[in-house]
Amino acid sequence: MRIGAHVSISKGFPSVFDEIKSIGGNCAQIFSHSPRSWRFKDPQNVEEFRERYKKEDIKPIVIHNSYLVNLASMDEELHKKSMENTIKEFETAKSLGIDYVNIHPGSNRDPKIGLRRIIDSLNRIETDVYLLLENTASKIGSKFEDLEYIIENIEIETGITLDTCHAYAAGYDIVNDLDGVIGRIDESIGLKKLKLIHLNDSKFDLGSKRDRHEHIGIGKIGVDGFRKIINHPELRKIPKILETPVDQRRGFKENIEFVKRLIE
Ligand SMILES: [Zn+2]
Numbered sequence: 001m002r003i004g005a006h007v008s009i010s011k012g013f014p015s016v017f018d019e020i021k022s023i024g025g026n027c028a029q030i031f032s033h034s035p036r037s038w039r040f041k042d043p044q045n046v047e048e049f050r051e052r053y054k055k056e057d058i059k060p061i062v063i064h065n066s067y068l069v070n071l072a073s074m075d076e077e078l079h080k081k082s083m084e085n086t087i088k089e090f091e092t093a094k095s096l097g098i099d100y101v102n103i104h105p106g107s108n109r110d111p112k113i114g115l116r117r118i119i120d121s122l123n124r125i126e127t128d129v130y131l132l133l134e135n136t137a138s139k140i141g142s143k144f145e146d147l148e149y150i151i152e153n154i155e156i157e158t159g160i161t162l163d164t165c166h167a168y169a170a171g172y173d174i175v176n177d178l179d180g181v182i183g184r185i186d187e188s189i190g191l192k193k194l195k196l197i198h199l200n201d202s203k204f205d206l207g208s209k210r211d212r213h214e215h216i217g218i219g220k221i222g223v224d225g226f227r228k229i230i231n232h233p234e235l236r237k238i239p240k241i242l243e244t245p246v247d248q249r250r251g252f253k254e255n256i257e258f259v260k261r262l263i264e
Pocket residue numbers: 064104134
């Protein structure tokens with residue numbers, strides 16, 4: 001099974017391999033720069049990264065976009081920066097040979113206008129790096145149909161990331177009706193387009209619309225919920241990235257070990 005975590009590249013891009021090995025993972029997600037800043041540095045040690053990516057059994061590696069980006073925004077300045085930032089993410093992924101760029105769709109007071117703006121924005125981007133749209137806890141992207149609508153209307157190759165915490169908070173009951181939820185993804189987007197799972201427990205209840213991640217098994221999805229998710233025949237083969245908290249209770253290493261013990 002492919003399981004890893006969102007790790008830091010504060011010691012440079014190639015350090016992701018040592019970081020992920022030290023916690024027992026075999027796939028990874030990174031920010032290409034500080035997620036709370038618009039500042040981009042040109043990636044360093046690109047060749048070293050590419051070499052190691054070829055050699056190491058750590059795949060896939062995914063770039064998650066920054067928290068500031070909102071491609072659905074009506075604020076022209078914010079939208080312009082969001083576009084520039086998104087283009088930079090794709091360029092960075094391309095130069096490093098990274099498989100996917102994962103983005104949150106965005107938010108707008110009028111979701112219909114927001115969806116249109118996301119589609120228009122993404123249609124101005126040319127790349128052959130695969131885009132992943134992540135489902136969200138609230139706003140645009142909290143319904144699988146939003147993601148389906150974007151995918152149907154854009155040119156670049158696009159799939160989805162299923163964040164378990166976001167899905168649960170958005171009201172998809174992956175604890176008591178996992179097959180039903182997977183069926184809904186299949187009917188709308190198609191399971192072939194599900195490329196990544198963000199494996200997070202949820203601090204808040206089903207349908208709470210609140211996005212607060214919790215350690216695996218400790219939150220509202222719980223141990224039995226994750227046992228079903230991990231072992232579901234349609235989900236087993238999909239890489240899983242932890243975005244759980246790092247605190248006194250557990251770090252990523254402990255959560256990865258916890259998940260591995262649930263594998264049947
Ligand atoms: Zn995310």
